[in-house]
Amino acid sequence: xxxxxxxxxxxxxxxxxxxxxxxxxxxxxxxxxxxxxxxxxxxxxxxxxxxxxxxxxxxxxxxxxxxxxxxxxxxxxxxxxxxxxxxxxxxxxxxxxxxxxxxxxxxxxxxxxxxxxxxxxxxxxxxxxxxxxxxxxxxxxxxxxxxxxxxxxxxxxxxxxxxxxxxxxxxxxxxxxxxxxxxxxxxxxxxxxxxxxxxxxxxxxxxxxxxxxxxxxxxxxxxxxxxxxxxxxxxxxxxxxxxxxxxxxxxxxxxxxxxxxxxxxxxxxxxxxxxxxxxxxxxxxxxxxxxxxxxxxxxxxxxxxxxxxxxxxxxxxxxxxxxxxxxxxxxxxxxxxxxxxxxxxxxxxxxxxxxxxxxxxxxxxxxxxxxxxxxxxxxxxxxxxxxxxxx
Numbered sequence: 258x259x260x261x262x263x264x265x266x267x268x269x270x271x272x273x274x275x276x277x278x279x280x281x282x283x284x285x286x287x288x289x290x291x292x293x294x295x296x297x298x299x300x301x302x303x304x305x306x307x308x309x310x311x312x313x314x315x316x317x318x319x320x321x322x323x324x325x326x327x328x329x330x331x332x333x334x335x336x337x338x339x340x341x342x343x344x345x346x347x348x349x350x351x352x353x354x355x356x357x358x359x360x361x362x363x364x365x366x367x368x369x370x371x372x373x374x375x376x377x378x379x380x381x382x383x384x385x386x387x388x389x390x391x392x393x394x395x396x397x398x399x400x401x402x403x404x405x406x407x408x409x410x411x412x413x414x415x416x417x418x419x420x421x422x423x424x425x426x427x428x429x430x431x432x433x434x435x436x437x438x439x440x441x442x443x444x445x446x447x448x449x450x451x452x453x454x455x456x457x458x459x460x461x462x463x464x465x466x467x468x469x470x471x472x473x474x475x476x477x478x479x480x481x482x483x484x485x486x487x488x489x490x491x492x493x494x495x496x497x498x499x500x501x502x503x504x505x506x507x508x509x510x511x512x513x514x515x516x517x518x519x520x521x522x523x524x525x526x527x528x529x530x531x532x533x534x535x536x537x538x539x540x541x542x543x544x545x546x547x548x549x550x551x552x553x554x555x556x557x558x559x560x561x562x563x564x565x566x567x568x569x570x571x572x573x574x575x576x577x578x579x580x581x582x583x584x585x586x587x588x589x590x591x592x593x594x595x596x597x598x599x600x601x602x603x604x605x606x607x608x609x610x611x612x613x614x615x616x617x618x619x620x621x622x623x624x625x626x627x628x629x630x631x632x633x634x635x636x637x638x639x640x641x642x643x644x645x646x647x648x
Contacts, residue, residue, distance in 0.1 A: 325408060327367045331374075332401045334364075337384065337392035340374065344381035396459040403455055410603050417603070426603035430554075462637040463550060464489055467580045470632040470640055473497045473545075476576070480505060480543035482534055482567065483551035487514030487527075494523055503528040503543060534563055539570035546571060548579045550638070552615065553597075556606040564622040573647035577624065583639040584609045593636050612641055619643045
């Protein structure tokens with residue numbers, strides 16, 4: 258039996274806010290909305306920073322869409338790639354991008370204000386601290402380009418909320434809101450190459466978090482459910498030589514994974530099990546099942562079905578590792594949650610869940626010792642570990 262990981266056990270329930278806290282919040286809201294407090298805060302050098310900070314935050318919320326379009330424009334004009342080779346002047350960049358200088362200048366200065374670019378000597382522009390990682394990582398650029406679908410869907414946000422599945426993001430991920438398993442299979446067959454490429458390109462940071470956090474050396478056989486193009490298993494197999502690796506996904510998806518693994522010389526060492534995890538039983542024999550960026554794609558009823566299939570496939574004492582972005586708990590909400598909530602709504606029937614929600618679902622299935630593993634960059638992914646009792 259593997260040793261216990263260093264992790265925090267999840268609570269099975271959360272406390273209901275007390276009535277006196279609600280009354281206190283209401284009083285604070287009234288106080289903060291009083292114009293006299295704003296004027297007082299500005300007049301006092303010790304509180305002026307607070308008023309300035311709040312005003313800046315509200316302005317950033319209002320300007321956020323413009324910021325995203327500046328970022329998208331830089332990607333589409335390949336400015337990051339061009340400046341990776343060295344700084345350039347406005348005139349040089351305008352010639353390369355086939356853009357009017359006056360318009361491009363606005364974009365470059367906006368990018369400088371967002372720290373995507375920065376001023377260099379001799380009136381040149383170079384990569385800024387936030388532009389450098391975008392230039393270096395294809396997966397970031399792929400997701401920035403992909404997000405343009407979400408931006409279009411959100412042009413009329415109230416209409417989007419009335420019909421979230423009528424937009425371009427839903428069309429990109431049709432399997433995520435298919436009414437029947439047959440429709441889901443057909444949708445995946447038609448678009449498998451497109452979304453598999455995106456998933457593989459954008460997986461780098463997630464895989465780094467998983468591989469550097471979880472102790473795979475304590476296991477002998479892993480089954481990756483929803484394996485996609487098999488990038489995770491490829492990196493895992495090369496790093497953990499003692500592991501026997503199995504992949505489970507739709508036949509057309511696994512065909513892409515086999516091609517990738519053959520190019521790496523890994524195909525002969527891996528097992529491929531085609532099927533639908535909502536309709537077919539999962540292969541047995543693995544003491545560890547991994548679920549990487551899969552759970553949040555699906556509604557609660559389907560996710561419970563998947564958890565049950567994983568539970569049935571695991572031996573006594575077996576482990577499930579679930580890794581994906583998760584919502585913050587109510588008292589620790591972060592702005593990043595807003596992106597995932599809307600993205601998953603536009604994508605299909607899945608949703609962003611807190612670790613506590615997922616833990617409760619796993620407990621209901623029969624798993625025990627559900628733990629949240631601490632990892633370096635939770636915005637990329639968070640990791641839950643659950644065990645089948647016994648052993």
